[in-house]
Amino acid sequence: MGVAQRNGLRSCARLTRGHKITIALLTILFVIYHSTPYDSRPRAFVRFQQNNVEDYIQNNYPSDSWLLRPQQYPINPDRDIGVILKTGYGTRHRVNALLQALSNETFFSDTIVVQDFPVIEEIQKNYSLANGKVVPAIDIIGWNLKRGALNGTENLERIRKYKHLAAAVEAEEWMLSDGIGRNMGWELDAMKVGRPLATLQLSSRRSNNLQFLPSLEYAWLNMPKKKWYLVLDDDTYIIKPSLTLLLGHLNPAKPTFLGNPVGDYKGRFPHGGSSVIISGSAVSKLYDGHPDVVAEGHQESPTATWGDKLLSTTFMKIGVYLDETYRRMFNGENPWMTRMWVDRFCLPVVSFHGLGEGDSMEQVGNTFKHMEAPVFWRQLADIYGAYNFSSFHQDPVRANMDFVGRLDEYSTTFTDVNDMPQCIKLCGQHRNACLAWTFDPALRVCHIAPWAIIGDLAEGRFSGVNAPLAEWIANKCHTPS
Template structure:
């Protein structure tokens, strides 16, 4: 061996570190440290912290994209948690002085077989003797939830708040018997007062019916398909904190759209009523917030209760003939219809749906109205003076300068993976392509149709019960 040569006997002395090992070691260290920081923050941050909400929202989205929607075989399966709707469910019907004429028609729309028994009517006024609503031998009073909210100690220092003053004007007009003024005021700012009802009416419902399994809050222009509601509730354990409804809003406050119906389990209500801090915060926010239904989410988030979006597609914010039937829900039950604002429309919905005895799927809407689904009729399903698209939004595609209805049909065919319906306007020559279809109605100057092959495929791939 030459002088000065470096050597080492195997097994003796330190082993030189590979030039590659240090970066790998640093990477593992950083990853472990990041994970530790994340877990620490996850444990110490409040439930309604933006970071937690963002992470949860994106994880839920990834899981839904990866695994898809869970099976809905429960619709016709034996009940896991049997529910007697009359005994176990309380309905909280929201109205206002300006829309109170809808309430008797809402009751009228319920069939003789309706299982709803315990119903609380809440509003921005209280009914007097002779002004209660009759329902199956009962006289149901209207409970003023706005007054209840404003009389709470937490709002005692806010009597001069604009919303409190507006309520004072309405209350004075009602008490003075000035119906014209009361109607004018209610229709002017009743939507503002609505935000003061939601938390108070949930508190009130729990006080009146502390042993109910389920609490269902809905508007006076909402119809509930009871045969679809019952299997949903019987699939869920009311001793778990469930918060259900049609999800709207961004990740910071995903909330159940009040018009589509909001359902809380007994466990969720018990947690909410048992948390004065969460309720007090929501009551204060109600003085300025636009959406009372969003306040429910804000209060529940403080308790770690999130909107369960697994069932959001069952709740519907539209009337039946305009309901957007999408590919991901065509075989799912529909629990509610909303925005049924005229007496004749509510009566018609009651006539068509009031006597159904089994769950109603979105797919069933055509047959319930005595129509044959277009994809069962012909291969093209073109219909003059009709519209199967309805209201447009950011998810629809409008193509201009389309010469004929057949060309519009061909455009839908070229977008077959996303198009479920199309409508061509003769006056503008615009072609509208949508990822949903509606039963629709007469629309002068329009030609419309559905994507027959896709609709047939979706129907044939429904779960067979």
């Protein structure tokens, strides 16, 4: 026996009983993890804890250093991205506004519109981008039924509701169609893609369950070999330069699934309204490599609760998991209510959501028209002409305004606050967790938050932004080449 072997045996002999038990437990856990299916709960739990650790580090030690590196995988969005735009009967009027908004910033990628009702020729046959590129509309549920992917589910409630709506549309019974669309549009939309849990601001409670898998498959068959596939709701806007910057740092040959994560450890999935991005290699791995898994997903779709989650759990079965590294670039709010978080200041913002009412999509499209550079979270107030952070040195208090906005578990509310100076003092005492404050004298409450919005009118309230903290963080940001 050699000297090295003898020394190794002596080292093992010196291990305490506690050390041996620890090693044995770690070995058992390693074996269990790698011997269970890709979508097993042990694997999901380990990934969830790992993501929590990484999120904690990014939150407390934000970094934009990766932006400074040269892009290893630069893309041409018009050539390399396929866009899947989801709509429903009740929201079909939004599509033209979104296509025009994307055209304003010359976002001319190959695009399809997927919907949960038959195509209305006189209205939808002329979908196009401003450069003349045709955007076809597809009744994705009808397509999936005709090809037999939903065989055996025809008598399930959601399928019957789809057929009811389809019959009314084809008979041009518009009043009946409108009534059906209002009453059960959320369930039919469930057959397309998916909506998130209530942990994010939602514009509706549609589930999109029956559309996501067939929509992605249809895109793969009709827009093949794209490096990336982008899935949008009809009230979601994408900032093209920000998206291009992000994807230029990611390898499309690696199966990748990106978005704004929601859900517990048993099935993390992306918030559909914030947009979902999937690499072409991930799509190929699923549809070309695992048709049995796809078929199983189609059969689950009529009874699934969330289509976003169904897509995620389907990908999990083949070992493709939601990558949460870039979660901070996906935004589920409209621009005027977007919360500029401290840990996002130095990062680009890719998406806005909740632009389905009135002319809000048109306004956003005009605001970001011909945008040539990435947009960073810290720039939103300047872009909208609301304020610059330095202005709060001279004028620290704004009457009838609220710069905190929507409250959640990350904001802090103090009660029995006597006056505005006390609220400002509380913000100062929590300087790393207070980017904005709002004082309500009628209720004697003070709200502070680690974010700021561009400002919302709030009669009787007083509010301000922590300028020193905002400037300190902004000065640490770098500008990518």
